Amino acid sequence: MKLRIGGELLRAEAVPGGMRVFRDGRELEFACTDLGNGLVRVVGASGTFTVWVNGARAGARGEALSVTRELARGAGASTGTLSPPMPATVGRVLVVEGERVATGQALVVLVAMKTEITLRAPYEGRVVGLRATIGQNVRPGDRLVQVERDETR
């Protein structure tokens, strides 16, 4: 299978007892053991890693990356739907339903671990489907607000 990790494209294929990874013309073999609970022990020439997998997020040794399976071309185009990057609380809602917004305009401010995270308009358009209220607990995957692109664009 082809994987997109960060901005990079890698290929992985199953081998007995693990995975072979192709990267930059190199082949690397890893022995993999399912530890349960979303954990995989990965042993390769570069060492032993406890890899955790949580949907499209995965990590090892404190690093976390987004991993997606590379599907047919054209999939994954932005829909303008904004979702929290982590579990958080809605701190402020800066727009109203139907409001016109500019690219990069702040729409909703989330608070997680005492830090503010601002969800911004990915492009110019109109706010539709605003479903964020102050104090609400939100999770990744929740659709908080959507920006509808102008028809003419």
Added chain:
Amino acid sequence: MKLLVANRGEIAVRVLRAARELGAPTVAVYSDADRDALHVRLADEAVHLGPTPPAESYLNAGRLLAAAAATGATHLHPGYGFLSENADFARAVLAAGLCWVGPSPAAIATMGDKAAARRAMAAVGVPVVPGTESPDVATLTAMGFPLVVKAVAGGGGRGMRVVREASGLEEALAGAAREALAAFGDGRLYAESLIEPARHIEVQVLGDQSGQVIALGARECSVQRRSQKLLEESPAPGLDTAALAAMEAAAVRGARSVGYVGAGTVEFLLAPTGAFYFLEMNTRIQVEHGVTELVTGIDLVAAQLRIAEGARVPEPPIARGHAIEARICAEDVAGGFLPSPGQLLRFRLPAGPGVRVDSGFEEGDPVPDAYDSLLCKVLVHAEDRNAAIARLSRALSELDIAGVPTTAPLLARVLASGEFAAGTIHTRWLEPFAAGLQPNPDAVEAIAAGWAFANAGGAGTPSCAAMATATPWQSLGSWR
């Protein structure tokens, strides 16, 4: 003494341990999210405060005082953060007949008002950055750029704006006031000339009820993101004896002028010219107090408790060796230090010679989004700075945390950098350094293997998730 610890996480654990060593019975408090937390398990008694949001639990003065009354606690230790620097809370604790383990409410109030603190320090000859308490456009334009606008009630970088030219001034003043009002309920601002590049160096002080104050050396804390520290060490590299003595004397003079009792920290900015300026005073135990403990041999939390009981400060000891602390926070560094709540699927901590770990978490624990991102602190002590760097690098390589990203890989790279070795890092160095880093290629490859294994099933066997999305035809296909 029966001690209630009005905090959570690693600092609650730290204080509970000190109290137990002194033979004092202990009371922990907890919110819904912390029901099974380590600090609850380590206390003799524990009281449920309320729901997870801090306002209904650790920031709720009424519930904390009720917990103290219900358990017959005689002393209250506030830890750091939450209500630790809230003069009204300190007054309420004293009014309830409890002993407040900290400085007087008046000292907290003076140092908490950053403009009043500047005045108090300048009055006793502690150098302050040139600045003004009336930051209007005309005054600031006359003062010149670059400058920094700060919240009078501030701290932690909130309500703070760096202004480099006149054109951005009005907007910066409005923005800082708005942020300060939202964060502290007080929109007052002051402004200072910007000292850059500056190093953050702070002096640990300890005062007692007889009016004696001692200094316990300096900590270098310039490795910061969002004006918050990630690596701290003592002694401060490259700070000569005369400069250290001048800083310690200024810190003692400042603390004495407000009648400081207990453990506190006087923070300074060190300019490239060698001049140093008062930044602020933290009227509580600090996250990074452990590095001072390692080099001085003084247990600062035990000292706080003894001083609250009327003990005198100890003789200042001779510092020995070098100590460094790494803050391991649940943050996604590549995403711009994005806070990353989750669950600690694996949480294996380093050990061995010269390694101390202060942690508030155990394997399997949730990491709530309602609280700070600090998971644990890894501290090392060694005979000199190079040995301490090597020891901390070794300790971080043993750390095995899965389930949330952490600051550990970044800090390992900082320790390996030429700039850290040279001891010349300034407070704005880390963020561009972190932004320029690529993920560790070994980790990327291991993640690819692990993710593919979990999502494709080991050795060609489809996983449940893959089966669920496959059509019957595809599933049957492999039989033919």
